[in-house]
Amino acid sequence: MPANTMSKAERDQGHARVFDLSQHSLRELNQALHKLTPGSNETAWEVLHPKGSHSVAVGVDQPVTIDVRGSVGYYCAGMNDGATITVHGSAGPGVGENMMSGSIVIKGDASQYAGATGRGGLLVIEGNASSRCGISMKGIDIVVHGNIGHMSAFMAQSGNLVVLGDAGDALGDSIYEARLFVRGKVESLGADCIAKEMRAEHLELVQGLLDKAGVTGVKASEFKRYGSARKLYNFNIDNADAY
């Protein structure tokens, strides 16, 4: 982006490369992020006026820091692979979907499907998350400071979901090997999801994730663990009523 196309707000931001979405298109933003190469010195980015745009900072594959000043629409930070992305606002559906690595922090609330199919990295939602949080998760760690909605961790395969508040109906329905930790009330458990013992390794795991997510004043021992009963792993007609 040539200097003469930068807005005053952009020039005022100091060292971070500032991208004002009221001045430039989403395409220009994502293209610029995709052009980054290993060793680039443009390691800090700031996105202004996202105004609910979809697909902000998707497919980033370099270890840069991106601060999004405002709320975003669908699929913000989708398929993130290594970047540290902070949304200083709320996020629409599918934030951090299929994340590979890196971290995403949502300062506000997140809509449906947060962290869907995520394979790695850490997604932190400082507010609440809506339904289907962590659906089909495949290795991602998700920490939600508030509550999560119904059908969360549906068919969750791997990874950890830590919820400081409550969980809605049908938590962990048809879950595989993902681990769910909820501090508050669980409205109901889905098919083949059961409460499990919190062993030492789980306390350690939860504490580690709380630390990484910047949570203080909460102890790992306050959480209950939920996971797969593994009764539906191989089809048995006598289990058909479970669905």
Add this chain to the structure above:
Amino acid sequence: MTYRNPPTTPRKSATFDDYTLSEIRRAAATGIYDIRGAGAKRKLPHFDDLLFLGASISRYPLEGYRERCDTSVVLGSRHAKKPIELKIPITIAGMSFGSLSGPAKEALGRGATLSGTSTTTGDGGMTEEERGHSKTLVYQYLPSRYGMNPRDLRRADAIEVVVGQGAKPGGGGMLLGQKISDRVAEMRTLPKGIDQRSASRHPDWTGPDDLEIKILELREITDWEKPIYVKVGGARPYYDTALAVKAGADVVVVDGMQGGTAATQEVFIENVGQPTLACIRPAVQALQDLGMHRKVQLIVSGGIRNGADVAKALALGVDAVSIGTAALVALGDNDPRWEAEYNALGTTAGAYDDWHEGRDPAGITTQDPELMKRVDPIAAGRRLANYLKVMTLEAQTIARACGKNSLHNLEPEDLVALSIEAAAMAGVPLAGTNWIPGKNGF
């Protein structure tokens, strides 16, 4: 000598036929529905019910083998910076690594590449075998998202968002425990040996408005380079095609109920979805109504077997066809040379469809290391290329006879139907009449 009344011939019920009776007995004995691979086996109105008229006084033919008859097709020219150009309008449909062995996937890539066409990944992610051996590879974006990652998305030549499949519109993938080997389990992030039933709908979007936003995300991740296909099962082809176009698809893929699957319930395969022939005209009509025919390309699959089927599909307005079952047969699936082994499995060559069990004598629908050695990827790839060449020559033969210098110039007016059903579905006159059922109020 006592008189005996003349006996009646024992009469079996047309309703309760032998197959139906055997299925009732099987269900009663096992308490579980029948699962199998492949597509609908019942008799359906199909391309066999259509005929070309050929040349006459008003239409003169082109010289066979001498005059050029173009077969190439460009897919994805609507939005993609890098559309796909194929030499023939016959592509290889999506089939997963997991349902198919590694050597079988490699053979599909080799055969497609030799023929100048594309092959497609499946519900198990992209393998090095198929990426390495496929010049043009379409990467499926499925509800399960097994193996999905941005690197593979970017090294694909096109992306196919799979909404549904002809064999099971509304059903998800199924891969039973015996085929979940270490490698398959790792690619799918699942424990080894479990029954894998993948999701039937996408985890992070529902409906056409969301799909539009999802397509935008995929385009942004891949910098608008890749053509984006949307694949639907033959459920509501008019509306599904229109909605896919509205959502921004470059290519719409419609898969009729004869299209195969690796495994699902028999009751699903035979009773849900529409025949391929019934899907084509509504899909073409949707494109025409939107002014997008030939701008958004239409691929149709499900029961394509020879060059005549290709030519008929193209004449009805399709841009390209896709083959799955036929490609597997070209590789060696259901080959009578393994008859003794098919018999041992309680079946016969030509009827074997327990692809989910992983015991395929032909070594194609298996993860058994010994069985899969039976597929030589180079020789099988060559057979697929030969077969694709024959199909193309057959289609060209028909097109030239109809006076067309491109397969894409074939048109509905070149066709008549042998049955009222086919005439109504294809929107062409019943042979010997000028009657198109459903047109002009009749």
